[in-house]
Structures are given as C-alpha cells and as structure tokens.
Amino acid sequence: MGVLPAQPVQAEGIKLGPVEVGGAVRVNIFDKSWIDEQEVRDYWDFDTAMLDLDFAEGNWEASAQYRLYYYSDPDYSTHFLHHGWAGYKLNETDYLRAGVQKVPFGPLPFASHSYFFSILYYLGFEDDYDLGLAYHGETGAWKFDGAYFYSDEGNGHGKSNDSARYSYDVVNDLGRSNTEENTFTGRAAYNFDHGEAGASEMALSLLYGDLPNGDTGETGSRFAAGLHWDADLGPWNVIAQTVYYDHDVKAPAGQDDRLVTMGAYDFPYDVAAEAFVYSLGVAHSWDTGGDFALNSLTLYNDYSYMDKSEESFAGSQHNVLGVALDFEGPALVYVDLLSGRNNAYANPDYTGAFGAGASESGWEHRFNINVGFYF
Secondary structure, three states: OOOOOOOOOOOOEEEEEEEEEEEEEEEEEEEEEOOOOOOOOOOOOEEEEEEEEEEEEOOEEEEEEEEEEEOOOOOOOEEHHHHHEEEEEOOOEEEEEEEEEEEEOOOOOOOOOOOOOOHHHHHHOOOOOOEEEEEEEEEEOOOEEEEEEEEEEEOOOOOOOOOOOOEEOEEEEEOEOOEEEEEEEEEEEEEEEOOHHHHEEEEEEEEEEEEEEEOOEEEEEEEEEEEEEEEEOOOEEEEEEEEEEEEEEEEEOOOOOOOOEEEOOOOOEEOOEEEEEEEEEEEEEEEEEHHHEEEEEEEEEEEEEEOOOOOOOOOOEEEEEEEEEEOOOOOOEEEEEEEEEEOOOOOOOOOOOOOOOOOOOEEEEEEEEEEEOOO
C-alpha cells in the first residue's frame, strides 16, 4: 500500500533476456540550521549511485542492488550491498526468498512517504535488510509473513568498524561489541475493503533475536512489537504505527547497557536500548497527466516520536513536510523540510541524539532537495 513508488513510474532498465539491468544517480541540495552561516560550507553533495540487477524466468526470480556513497566532508566513499536475494513463486501471491532481503516488519514497503523516512528507519524498523529466509503467503483478506535471519546484511567497504551498510543494525562499533543474529520475524495483516472509498490494512508485527557480545561472550536479546494501520482512501494515504522495542545487551562491567550502537552509511551512533515509538504519516497524490513533463505530485507530512524508557534520556522527534515530483526522463525529486529534536540527522550531536539526547536541545531543521535520475 502507499502512494509513493520506489522509483519513477517510467523507469525501465535494459533487458538482457530474463535479466534487467537498471540503476540511478542521486544528488542532494541542502541547508542545515545548526551550521553557522560564517563557516565554510557546502550546499550540495553527491547522494548515491546504484546498480540494479533483476531476474525473472518462470517461477524463479532474483534481485540485487549495490550502492556507492561519496562524502565531500570528510572526502571519502563507502559502498555496500543493498540487497541480494533469490526466490521461488509458489503461486500468484505466495513466495519463498533467500538472501539479503527486506525484513517483514511494519507497513510495507515503507512506513512513511519522504526521502528521510520516519524515525523508525534510523532505529532499524523501517526498510531494514538482513540475511535470511522468508515466506510470504496470502489467503482471502489475510497476508502472512514469516522469516528467519541468520545475521544482518554484513559490513561493506568503509572507514568505520562495522557500519558500512544501507539499513540500521546493532553493530560492533564505538566500543560496543554487540551484533544481530538468529532473528525471527512474523507479520499478520488483514485487508479491509471500503468500497469506493478505498482499502486499508491493519497488521501486527513481532521480532525476536539474539545479541551476542564479543567482549563478554554472553548473548543478549532483542524484542520488538508493532501495530499499524495503512489506508489508501482515494488520493489519500494514511499510515499510523506504534512500535515497542527492547535491546537486552550483555555488556561488560562499567559499560552503559541503557545504550546500543547502531550504524549505517559508515557512521555509527548511540541509540536508547528501550523505547516506544509512535509515527503518523499523511499524503495526498495528484496524477498530472504528463503536464510540464510531470507524471505525478505527492504532498506529505510524516511525524514520529521516540519515547525512551530511561527517564533521564530526552525524547527524540522527527517531522518531514515535503513533496515528491515524478518527472518524465525519468526523474524523481523530493523536496523536504526535516525538523528534528534530539535527532541525529537534524542536530549537531550526531552520536548522542538518539541515545541520551539533551533536555535543553531545541528544534533544528534541514531543508533538502534530492534529485534522482533512474534507468
């Protein structure tokens, strides 16, 4: 469900028999409120280059994507596998897949509408990818997902110890040696038909897995439960979700077990080990019929709040007001205003914002235009 595609509707790759080759190049134009205007600063940066390979032959299918990110400050690149899986279609709706693939948790494919996702993405509960085996089945109005993930997707090439990856995982970084293993996820969704008004989905998601610690040799655990409602009502889409998670780490003596280290894009940061997270996203789309080379326009606002269980930790907030423009070419443009409080992506304190945070921390803003060209 949802109103935004993962890529422009007219994006078509190069067909080579059963294989399709595609990709994209994206750049960001931005302004950050927490950077002093007197400082020497950049207002644009390369975002990513990606290469896609998709295979379909009979009941067999496969997909892979590799990404490269370049950072002008501090002038280096990181690259890693986004996903890579092979699958077998049991029928029109049911399938099995093995490899690095999306974790079936919460609204699919996304829990939000913007380039910056919701705060759940930065905590590992939206658009997350891990290595494992997954089943998807449908019967009547019900959809079921069950999966086992042997590990996270692994560390790619970068300068960090364990954070060169696309999606956020508990990582062995910043002096904390926890990793994700043996994760089980289950998702049950029921679809409501509202007639001419549209349709909606109500779903429960559960996750449980191991958190082995390399320093103590002991294994902790992580648990998460999520409940969401995702509704397509004509041109409107509404996504509401509540998630509770708890990371029970077996840290060595003297290390703060109220925090875990999570990482992606080659940058790790601290995250509160336990929290409730609430998110609400609303979007409205218009089919422009190709006027001015524009296929569609979607206006949205996504808000999410992280209520940390440790009373001394300050809550984190995340709001994105924006518009997505799907152009012929094809090109996809996101124009977003990210406003955050104790938010690593809208805060001078990147490492600690999602962890302890600061009660006196005010709102910071990032205005961002992401321009992507797809083939």
